[in-house]
Amino acid sequence: xxxxxxIFSNLHDQRITELTRQRTMASIPFACRYRLxxxxxxxxxxxDITNINVIAHYNYHSLMDHIGTGKNWDLARRTGGIKILPxxxxxxxxxxxxxxxxxxxxxxxxxxxxxxIQEELIVLSDCDVIxxxxxxxxxxxxxxxSADITMVVKSVNLSSYIDENHxxxxxxxxxxxxxxxxxxxxxxxxxxxxxNIWVIRKDLLITMxxxxxxxxxxxxxxxxxxxxxxxxRMQVYNHNEYSAVISSFNNYYATSMSLLSNPDIRRSxxxxxxxPIFTKVRNSAPTKYVGSPLITDSLIADGCVIEGTVDNSIxxxxxxxxxxxxxxxxxxxxxxxxxxxxxxxxxxxxxxVVIREGVVLSAHQTMPIHIEKNKMI
Amino acid sequence: MIxxxxxxxxxxxxxxxxxxxxxxxxxxxxxxxxxxxxxxxDFPLSNCINSRIDTVGVLTQYQPLGLNEYIGNGExxxxxxxxxxxxxxxxxxxQKSASWYKGTANAIYQNxxxxxxxxxxxxxxxxxxxxxxxxxxxxxxxxKEKNAACTIAVLEVPLSEASRFGIMNTNADNSxxxxxxxxxxxxxxxxxxxxxxxxxxxxxxxxxADEKDPKSSNDFGKNIIPAMLNSxxxxxxxxxxxxWKDVGTIQSLWxxxxxLLGKNPKFNLYDRSWRIYxxxxxxxxxxxxxxxxVSNSIVTEGCEIFGAVADxxxxxxxxxxxxxxxxxxxxxxxxxxxxxxxVEYSIVDSNSVISAGVHIGAPKENADGITVIxxxxxxxxxxxIPIAAMVxxxxxxxxx
Numbered sequence: 001x002x003x004x005x006x007i008f009s010n011l012h013d014q015r016i017t018e019l020t021r022q023r024t025m026a027s028i029p030f031a032c033r034y035r036l037x038x039x040x041x042x043x044x045x046x047x048d049i050t051n052i053n054v055i056a057h058y059n060y061h062s063l064m065d066h067i068g069t070g071k072n073w074d075l076a077r078r079t080g081g082i083k084i085l086p087x088x089x090x091x092x093x094x095x096x097x098x099x100x101x102x103x104x105x106x107x108x109x110x111x112x113x114x115x116x117i118q119e120e121l122i123v124l125s126d127c128d129v130i131x132x133x134x135x136x137x138x139x140x141x142x143x144x145x146s147a148d149i150t151m152v153v154k155s156v157n158l159s160s161y162i163d164e165n166h167x168x169x170x171x172x173x174x175x176x177x178x179x180x181x182x183x184x185x186x187x188x189x190x191x192x193x194x195x196n197i198w199v200i201r202k203d204l205l206i207t208m209x210x211x212x213x214x215x216x217x218x219x220x221x222x223x224x225x226x227x228x229x230x231x232x233r234m235q236v237y238n239h240n241e242y243s244a245v246i247s248s249f250n251n252y253y254a255t256s257m258s259l260l261s262n263p264d265i266r267r268s269x270x271x272x273x274x275x276p277i278f279t280k281v282r283n284s285a286p287t288k289y290v291g292s293p294l295i296t297d298s299l300i301a302d303g304c305v306i307e308g309t310v311d312n313s314i315x316x317x318x319x320x321x322x323x324x325x326x327x328x329x330x331x332x333x334x335x336x337x338x339x340x341x342x343x344x345x346x347x348x349x350x351x352x353v354v355i356r357e358g359v360v361l362s363a364h365q366t367m368p369i370h371i372e373k374n375k376m377i
Numbered sequence: 378m379i380x381x382x383x384x385x386x387x388x389x390x391x392x393x394x395x396x397x398x399x400x401x402x403x404x405x406x407x408x409x410x411x412x413x414x415x416x417x418x419d420f421p422l423s424n425c426i427n428s429r430i431d432t433v434g435v436l437t438q439y440q441p442l443g444l445n446e447y448i449g450n451g452e453x454x455x456x457x458x459x460x461x462x463x464x465x466x467x468x469x470x471x472q473k474s475a476s477w478y479k480g481t482a483n484a485i486y487q488n489x490x491x492x493x494x495x496x497x498x499x500x501x502x503x504x505x506x507x508x509x510x511x512x513x514x515x516x517x518x519x520x521k522e523k524n525a526a527c528t529i530a531v532l533e534v535p536l537s538e539a540s541r542f543g544i545m546n547t548n549a550d551n552s553x554x555x556x557x558x559x560x561x562x563x564x565x566x567x568x569x570x571x572x573x574x575x576x577x578x579x580x581x582x583x584x585x586a587d588e589k590d591p592k593s594s595n596d597f598g599k600n601i602i603p604a605m606l607n608s609x610x611x612x613x614x615x616x617x618x619x620x621w622k623d624v625g626t627i628q629s630l631w632x633x634x635x636x637l638l639g640k641n642p643k644f645n646l647y648d649r650s651w652r653i654y655x656x657x658x659x660x661x662x663x664x665x666x667x668x669x670x671v672s673n674s675i676v677t678e679g680c681e682i683f684g685a686v687a688d689x690x691x692x693x694x695x696x697x698x699x700x701x702x703x704x705x706x707x708x709x710x711x712x713x714x715x716x717x718x719x720v721e722y723s724i725v726d727s728n729s730v731i732s733a734g735v736h737i738g739a740p741k742e743n744a745d746g747i748t749v750i751x752x753x754x755x756x757x758x759x760x761x762i763p764i765a766a767m768v769x770x771x772x773x774x775x776x777x
Contacts, residue, residue: 032662033678042659071452263664270661281453281657285646286413290639292672292687301662302414302677305647307640315662 003121003139003199004080005044006114007037010057011103011196012128015165018249018370019350023062026054026127028252029333029351031259031269032301032316035066036246038279039132039269040125041073041082046275047135049123051080053113055106057087066280073278085110103220107209115206122205126196130255131243132269132277133197138237142199147235149225150199151177153192154243158184165247167194167221169236177234182221192236194221195243204232242268253348253368256314256331260297284317293321308338322357329365347371380460382432382495384517384574386425387488389481390418390505391438396626399751399769400726405437407505408444409630410709410727412637412646413677413690415655416447417624420510421503422454422463423653428513430501432461434491436484438477441467453656466491480595486584492577500580502573502597508633508644509570509621510651516615517574526579526610529553529602530572530617542568543598545614553612556602567614570621573597579610620644627747631724634690634707638673660693668699684714698733705741709752726752739764 009026019028026037037054044052052075056063063084070082087109107114114122121142123135133152142150153169169192170179181187208224217223225234242265244255259265270277284303289295294309303318308325315321319332322340329346332338336349339357346363350373355361359377363369371377394406401409407418418435425433433456437444444465451463466488468477478484485492485502492500499520501513511530520528531545539560545567546555557563583601587593593600605612620643622633636643646653660679665671669682676682679694684701691697695708698716705722708714712725715733723738724747731737735756738748746765750756754768760776762768768776 260664266661266664276659277661278659283453283652283654283657285653286675286677286690287663288638288642288647289671289674289676292670295665295669295671296667297665299662299664300676303647 002119003049003123003135004117004119004202005040005049005052005123005125006107007040007044007052007054008103008106008124008126009037009054009060009063011106011126012165012247015128015247016249016252018348019252020059022059022373024056024058024060024127025246027060027062027066028127028246029316030130030252030256032299032314033282034277034279036127036130037063037066038073038277039130040127041075042275042277043125043131043133043135044123045073045075045278047139049135050075050077051117051119052082053110053117054082054084055110056084057106060084060086068280072280083113085113102218104209104212104218104224107205107220108213111206111209111213114202114209117202120202122200122202124198124200128246129195129197129243130246130269131195131239131241132272132275133239133241133243134275135197138197138239139199141237142235145175145235146233147199148201148204148232149228149234150237151225151234152195152197152239153236154195154239155190155192158188158191158193166245167196168192169194171236175235175237177225177229177236179229180221180226182219182226192238193245195239195245197239249348249370250366250368253331253365257312257329257365259299259314260312266299282317291323308340329368331368350375353377380495382461382497384430384432384499384501384513385461385492385495385497386421386430386433386501386503386513387485387492388418388421388425388433388435388503388505389484390435390444391441391478391484392504392506393439394506394625397630398627398767399749400627400630400724401440402751402769403440403443405440405444405505406625408440408447409624410692411508411624411630412634413675413692415653417508418444418447418505419454419653419655420508421505422448422451422456423651424509424511424513425503426455426654427651428511428515428517430513431456431458432495432497433463434466434488435463435505436466436478436488438468438484441465447656449656454654461495464491480600481597482584482587482593482601483595485580486588486595489581489584497577500575500577502571502575504571506625507570507621507623509617510619510648510653511572511617511621513572513574516572519615520574520613523551523613524611525574525613526576527602527605528574528613528615530570531567531614532570532617532621533566534568536563536566539563539566539568545569547614551614551616553606553614556598556606558598567616569598570617571598579605627724627749631707631747635688635705637675637690638688658693666699669697684716692727701731706738723748723750725750726754728752729754730756732757734758735760735762737762 009024013020069076075082168181287304290307297312300315301317306321307323308321311328314331316334318335321338324341325338331348337354342355343360346368349371354376390407394401450457456463624630663680666683682697683699684697692710696713700717701714707724709727711728718731719736721738722741751769
């Protein structure tokens with residue numbers, strides 16, 4: 001595939017501060033054993049894109065730990081493979097000591113690396129979108145429609161109040177972009193929203209970023225896409241299989257829970273032939289059920305030992321649920337320990353959380369609570 | 378230039394495992410699935426890397442394709458080393474001769490060149506059909522302390538069972554004075570585990586001498602060890618106290634799987650200081666639906682459970698339909714137990730389908746053996762599968 005990938009690991013971190021305090025958007029855990037970046041990486045690898053740059057910004061230790069050499073995605077390669085691009089700051093030129101805060105600034109900071117990419121096309125992707133998309137079809141569409149830029153969108157029925165984080169894309173009947181609404185206010189009804197995946201020619205991307213640099217532009221959508229409507233050939237590509245954009249903590253919780261209630265979502269993410277979602281291998285033993293615990297409607301990773309009741313919940317690797325404990329409507333990250341007779345309802349526990357014996361924590365589905373990493377309750 | 382290694386491990390993985398019947402029809406015994414997500418060979422390989430032995434030759438012969446693919450470059454076990462690592466060693470054609478591995482000793486003899494490349498002081502001989510966790514490095518220290526020519530790992534077995542094993546008769550200092558293969562009247566209860574550490578030079582001398590003897594069956598237990606004892610070499614027994622199971626029969630394979638269950642299992646897979654590594658599949662977590670129940674069982678990635686699972690081991694991507702019952706059984710990867718089917722005291726090999734309403738096996742108390750369903754079979758309602766039957770593709774038509 002004559003395309004390289006660029007993944008933005010930190011954009012949108014501020015939308016979900018509960019989970020990004022000690023990690024990037026890219027390394028937010030999802031669905032028992034994955035991190036959000038696994039979807040972007042696997043989508044690219046499954047379409048033979050094997051030269052991938054991940055732009056990192058801050059607190060990217062968890063991301064580096066997750067990616068390692070890239071071998072779990074078959075990206076440990078002599079040619080191409082995966083590269084993490086931390087902020088490029090030279091000691092003498094860093095007057096304002098500023099790291100980037102927008103996509104465009106992120107691209108500026110790594111323009112040197114981008115200019116070394118040999119591939120003709122570049123697929124850009126964020127980490128806040130959860131989908132299993134055939135990128136080779138997207139690229140074929142991009143080439144067939146002789147587009148300069150192709151943007152992946154999803155048709156949704158927007159309810160006016162909740163979706164302020166979405167970017168709305170308007171297009172005509174030839175699928176040409178006619179308008180971009182970056183800060184939608186009070187828009188509802190059927191709309192196309194951006195899935196934050198694009199295809200663009202490498203030389204065009206470099207020209208645009210340099211041009212933006214010269215003009216002091218900061219917003220990719222507003223200043224690059226928006227200003228070029230009618231000048232460049234910009235197409236939308238509809239991905240109408242399942243996808244979710246994580247826009248808040250509540251939305252993260254709801255998206256996770258939908259995996260339990262809707263088997264079709266699980267199938268469209270994880271059970272498409274030849275398009276598996278890869279992740280870091282942890283070598284957990286299988287999960288062991290001791291005695292006769294009551295387990296219903298739950299997704300459970302390997303390495304767990306379960307003696308208590310689990311209902312409508314998501315358990316990551318290495319979780320322990322003690323005797324007489326009850327876990328309902330909850331998401332338990334890696335190595336959470338629920339001691340005997342504890343009771344959890346609508347709780348998201350971060351890594352290594354310990355809930356002591358008999359503790360009761362109960363919230364509501366519309367307002368789940370988050371327990372920080374390494375905390376003991 | 379190849380750096381010197383202190384100890385090279387040679388893993389005998391060529392056995393056919395004929396007593397596993399249909400399970401080893403298309404697979405070498407070391408590649409037989411075990412414990413939800415492992416293969417038998419993961420145990421010796423993980424023991425090697427956990428014991429800091431990073432050079433392992435795997436001797437293959439019978440049905441090597443699956444095993445070769447599984448081992449690959451050794452990356453899952455951290456055995457993809459620049460110097461050393463894991464190497465698959467099939468029999469090969471040399472200038473003067475080409476021959477299959479005639480016996481365990483001959484297999485090592487044919488790979489003397491491989492061992493010599495690393496110029497080791499010691500050679501560790503392992504077999505690929507046992508489930509156990511063992512620190513080979515501790516055994517090597519013992520071997521060095523005793524200044525032995527050969528050290529043999531032994532396990533205390535009940536006297537009543539000793540006649541099933543190769544028995545080491547030892548002096549008070551654990552030196553071996555006699556080896557008896559399956560003795561009628563055992564004098565000791567120290568059973569050989571088939572794990573040996575040799576001084577390289579001594580081993581090579583005996584292998585070369587053994588090869589010249591046309592009457593020899595080229596076997597470590599039958600020939601090499603007795604020859605060394607006859608010549609007065611120093612052989613020591615190294616006592617091992619942990620869990621160890623030969624999974625060479627359907628019954629023992631079933632038992633070893635069941636030994637993983639329970640709060641305090643006989644064999645613990647959850648010890649993070651001694652992880653067992655394996656080749657991973659990119660599969661989603663398992664899902665247990667509203668109608669599903671799981672008790673005292675092991676379940677792994679890709680499974681979907683809508684029926685009742687009790688006292689069983691499920692491998693990856695097993696589907697249990699609504700109303701189906703799986704009890705006292707082992708279900709290998711990708712098999713489907715359709716709604717209302719009933720599987721008791723059975724082993725179902727990979728990618729088979731037990732159709733809706735079919736009953737396989739019988740309650741453990743009433744069955745006189747384990748029912749085994751081979752791989753890639755579809756068992757339908759018109760088939761009568763007798764209890765304790767071994768069902769493979771060829772036998773399938775007999776049951777209609």
